[in-house]
Amino acid sequence: MSNINNYGVDMNKKTLTELSFSAVKELNDEVAATCSGGRVSIFRGANFQGGGITFSNSDANLANNNFNDATSSIVITGNERWRFYKNANFSGPSITLGPGRYRRVANSVNDSISSLKRIS
Template sequence: MSNINNYGIDMNNDRPFQELSCETAAAIQGGASAQVFTDADFSGTASNIFDYDVPDFQGFNDQISSIKVFSGQWVFWSDANFSGSGIILGPGEYSNLSNLNGGVYNDVISSAKRNVQ
C-alpha cells in the first residue's frame, strides 16, 4: 500500500470514478447553474451552461424562448445589467416562455443574476 503524507491512502485500490454531468456537479456543489435557448422546447441556439451572473446575454439578447435551471434560483431580467422587469426561476425546465406569465418574458430576456438569499 502506498501512503500519501502518511494518511494511508491506498493508491492500488481500483475504485471506479463516476463522471458527472455539469448539471449534476453544480447541484452537488450547491451552486447555481442554468442554460438558455433561442427557441421553445430547448431548441435553436443554446448557450453554454453558466454558473455566474450574466449582465448581458450578447448573442441571445431578446431572443431567449426556453430556459433550463439546473440548480439554485435565478432572476432573469428584461434589460441588460439586471434592470427592467425580472422573473425568479428555480430548478426546472421552462420549455416555452410564451406560456409563462402571459408570455411577457418570451424574447425579451437580456440578463440573469443568481438569486442569493
C-alpha cells in the same frame, strides 16, 4: 485546557481564536452557488431547441454572448433560483424561476431577456 491534544492536535499553547485556518474561506453567494454545481441553460427556441448557452454565473448583458432578446426556454439545475431581466445590467421587469425545465417562458419575457442573475 481541554483534552484536544489527546486527538493529535498541536495547538502550540494557542486558543482556538488565535489559530489561523487558511484553508477555510468565506465565500460570497455567487461563488458558493457555482461550487454547488447549479447552472442555467437558455435556448433560442421553445422546447430547448434552436441552440443554447449555459451559465454558472450571472451575466449583466446577454448581448455580449449574442443572446440578447433571444430566450424562449430555460433549464435550471442545482438548488439556486435565477432572476431574468428584460434589460441589461439587471434592470427593468424581471421574472424569478427555481430549478426545473421551462419548455416555454411566459409571453411577457419570451424573446426579451437581456440579463440574468443567480440568486439564493
